[in-house]
Amino acid sequence: xHLSKLIPIALLASSFxxxxxxxxxxxxxxxxxxxxxIPASKSELLKLIDDPKDPITAAKVELGKKLFFDPRLSRxxxxxxxxxxxxxxxxDDGVPAAIGHKWVANPHHLNSPTVYNSVFFTAQFWDGRxxxxxxxxxxxxxxxxxxxxxxxxxxxxxxxxxxxxxEFKSAYGNDVEIDFPKIADTIATFEKTLVTPSRFxxxxxxxxxxxxxxxxxxxxxxxxxxxxxxxTGIAIGGTMxxxxxxxxxxxxxxxxxTGDDKGMxxxxxxxxxxxxxxxxxxxxxWTLEEAIKEMGxxxxxxxxxxxxxxxIKTFLAALKGRKxxxxxxxxxxxxxNTPRPTFD
Amino acid sequence: xHLSKLIPIALLASSFxxxxxxxxxxxxxxxxxxxxxIPASKSELLKLIDDPKDPITAAKVELGKKLFFDPRLSRxxxxxxxxxxxxxxxxDDGVPAAIGHKWVANPHHLNSPTVYNSVFFTAQFWDGRxxxxxxxxxxxxxxxxxxxxxxxxxxxxxxxxxxxxxEFKSAYGNDVEIDFPKIADTIATFEKTLVTPSRFxxxxxxxxxxxxxxxxxxxxxxxxxxxxxxxTGIAIGGTMxxxxxxxxxxxxxxxxxTGDDKGMxxxxxxxxxxxxxxxxxxxxxWTLEEAIKEMGxxxxxxxxxxxxxxxIKTFLAALKGRKxxxxxxxxxxxxxNTPRPTFD
Numbered sequence: 239x240h241l242s243k244l245i246p247i248a249l250l251a252s253s254f255x256x257x258x259x260x261x262x263x264x265x266x267x268x269x270x271x272x273x274x275x276i277p278a279s280k281s282e283l284l285k286l287i288d289d290p291k292d293p294i295t296a297a298k299v300e301l302g303k304k305l306f307f308d309p310r311l312s313r314x315x316x317x318x319x320x321x322x323x324x325x326x327x328x329x330d331d332g333v334p335a336a337i338g339h340k341w342v343a344n345p346h347h348l349n350s351p352t353v354y355n356s357v358f359f360t361a362q363f364w365d366g367r368x369x370x371x372x373x374x375x376x377x378x379x380x381x382x383x384x385x386x387x388x389x390x391x392x393x394x395x396x397x398x399x400x401x402x403x404x405e406f407k408s409a410y411g412n413d414v415e416i417d418f419p420k421i422a423d424t425i426a427t428f429e430k431t432l433v434t435p436s437r438f439x440x441x442x443x444x445x446x447x448x449x450x451x452x453x454x455x456x457x458x459x460x461x462x463x464x465x466x467x468x469x470t471g472i473a474i475g476g477t478m479x480x481x482x483x484x485x486x487x488x489x490x491x492x493x494x495x496t497g498d499d500k501g502m503x504x505x506x507x508x509x510x511x512x513x514x515x516x517x518x519x520x521x522x523x524w525t526l527e528e529a530i531k532e533m534g535x536x537x538x539x540x541x542x543x544x545x546x547x548x549x550i551k552t553f554l555a556a557l558k559g560r561k562x563x564x565x566x567x568x569x570x571x572x573x574x575n576t577p578r579p580t581f582d
Numbered sequence: 583x584h585l586s587k588l589i590p591i592a593l594l595a596s597s598f599x600x601x602x603x604x605x606x607x608x609x610x611x612x613x614x615x616x617x618x619x620i621p622a623s624k625s626e627l628l629k630l631i632d633d634p635k636d637p638i639t640a641a642k643v644e645l646g647k648k649l650f651f652d653p654r655l656s657r658x659x660x661x662x663x664x665x666x667x668x669x670x671x672x673x674d675d676g677v678p679a680a681i682g683h684k685w686v687a688n689p690h691h692l693n694s695p696t697v698y699n700s701v702f703f704t705a706q707f708w709d710g711r712x713x714x715x716x717x718x719x720x721x722x723x724x725x726x727x728x729x730x731x732x733x734x735x736x737x738x739x740x741x742x743x744x745x746x747x748x749e750f751k752s753a754y755g756n757d758v759e760i761d762f763p764k765i766a767d768t769i770a771t772f773e774k775t776l777v778t779p780s781r782f783x784x785x786x787x788x789x790x791x792x793x794x795x796x797x798x799x800x801x802x803x804x805x806x807x808x809x810x811x812x813x814t815g816i817a818i819g820g821t822m823x824x825x826x827x828x829x830x831x832x833x834x835x836x837x838x839x840t841g842d843d844k845g846m847x848x849x850x851x852x853x854x855x856x857x858x859x860x861x862x863x864x865x866x867x868w869t870l871e872e873a874i875k876e877m878g879x880x881x882x883x884x885x886x887x888x889x890x891x892x893x894i895k896t897f898l899a900a901l902k903g904r905k906x907x908x909x910x911x912x913x914x915x916x917x918x919n920t921p922r923p924t925f926d
Binding site: 307308309310314315316321324325326327328331332333334337340341343512513515524525561563564565566567568569571572574578579581 | 651652653654658659660665668669670671672675676677678681684685687856857859868869905907908909910911912913915916918922923925
């Protein structure tokens with residue numbers, strides 16, 4: 239009886255030591271692979287995301303949130319930023335290709351990327367044509383297959399709503415010029431706050447117990463297989479990388495997007511990836527295992543086994559982050575002068 | 583100097599008394615006209631909205647909120663209850679006729695009614711064909727021009743999402759049968775809580791200072807003109823009434839809805855009416871003044887002057903209610919077995 243009680247304790251102790259040593263090594267290995275945490279301290283985070291020329295303030299964030307959720311920024315009055323970048327669903331829409339004005343799908347079959355943690359991307363849009371969120375936010379509002387609202391219409395709608403005018407003044411001062419770029423800037427300021435630290439960040443920030451053993455095994459496989467050669471940095475993605483390095487992507491459509499003029503594609507963030515199926519620029523792959531294996535083939539030129547894919551998936555699930563708690567806004571009333579929705 | 587100081591004080595005092603007496607009379611007049619407040623006490627409110635056979639609980643409301651905001655209850659995965667009943671915008675969509683699956687407008691040009699305070703309606707839908715919210719909530723999910731999801735698809739989507747299953751069990755017990763009616767019941771339980779007391783309720787509950795003098799004048803005109811003959815009760819509307827009593831509605835379209843088989847139409851609530859333009863069953867009228875005057879013509883057989891319409895509008899603006907503060911939900915992750923969005 240005494241012996242049978244002692245043995246498990248001894249095993250437990252030795253297994254604890256083993257995991258602990260392994261975890262420290264793994265933490266160093268992850269850092270060496272360029273994996274970078276979202277800072278645990280708010281001031282460190284602000285150093286990364288704030289712009290001293292247009293600092294993040296509570297008034298701008300609250301106004302930006304309203305604009306983000308306001309479908310009146312679209313031609314029809316039916317599509318908001320949140321329609322395709324749904325903050326309840328990992329920051330995207332869960333369909334293969336974005337559906338916009340008049341139910342028209344993106345002409346290049348492009349999948350809506352998540353807006354969470356997009357502040358950390360070095361480039362915006364799948365072809366990386368936009369350098370930052372303030373610039374990016376101007377695109378979908380105007381794009382005809384998306385919100386389809388000319389810049390002037392967006393501006394006129396906002397200027398017709400007295401409460402919006404006073405909120406812009408509160409946020410930027412009485413002399414603010416409320417123009418289309420300022421509207422986009424304000425949305426971007428809200429978007430900058432959509433940062434989702436996860437248990438993996440806790441691990442990278444030094445809490446080596448934050449990941450389970452299975453997740454640590456997955457992280458090790460993730461690095462060993464080479465996933466972190468592109469999906470790295472603080473966004474665990476978000477940089478421009480060559481696509482189809484080793485082989486052709488199996489699920490391309492006719493008319494499909496092929497990257498920028500050098501064939502480079504913005505690597506998606508893997509943060510919250512379990513919430514943002516379907517995968518790839520054209521949303522053609524629905525399961526994470528299949529997406530992982532296809533990446534092995536086309537980017538790394540290797541065969542990822544079922545076991546390895548399952549391990550990596552277990553790690554990726556630990557990238558699900560803690561979302562900012564948002565009060566659903568009450569949007570300001572329009573006036574009799576507000577330009578009406580149009581459906582043409 | 584003494585005199586000039588005294589006169590205004592005397593005038594003020596007498597004007598106070600006058601308003602105060604008038605306010606008490608007006609309060610009684612409003613009650614006599616059938617205008618009923620949302621109870622100030624939660625227990626009194628619960629007596630009106632709760633169903634002892636399926637009591638409102640925090641777990642049901644939280645789950646119902648998630649379902650209300652979840653676009654995966656639609657065929658495409660893009661349309662939630664909140665799309666047409668947007669809780670940020672007075673509980674409706676701000677467009678003339680509801681736009682549903684594949685961007686198809688309601689075939690009868692029907693305008694989405696607000697979901698706020700709908701628990702107080704004696705009938706649901708414009709033709710009153712549904713007796714309560716649990717029954718009503720089954721309609722739009724399945725209707726082909728709306729969310730277009732067969733009952734079985736809705737059920738399969740929910741049953742494929744483990745976190746939803748556990749939330750149903752938490753809300754109803756482990757033996758719960760998660761079927762389509764139960765899903766609709768849960769949405770309805772959330773909707774029951776969407777009650778918005780306003781300053782007019784404070785007035786009806788005895789605080790005669792809650793309305794401004796202009797709003798009191800408007801209320802008096804509202805009653806004198808006969809608006810409260812239909813727009814009365816706790817919902818200030820929400821009952822079936824004959825339509826086009828005195829004259830034909832000027833803004834009907836071909837194929838327009840003409841009421842139930844007796845020509846009766848569900849009277850819209852006037853609560854939050856300044857947030858829910860455009861007006862009428864077909865959303866053909868954008869300004870409240872015009873809507874008020876048209877109602878005078880077709881229902882009351884009277885000419886409402888510009889001045890009277892402005893007075894009534896001032897009163898109606900006081901019906902803007904205090905909305906429940908809602909945390910935007912984080913929706914549960916789907917699984918590999920979740921039926922995919924379809925766009926046919």
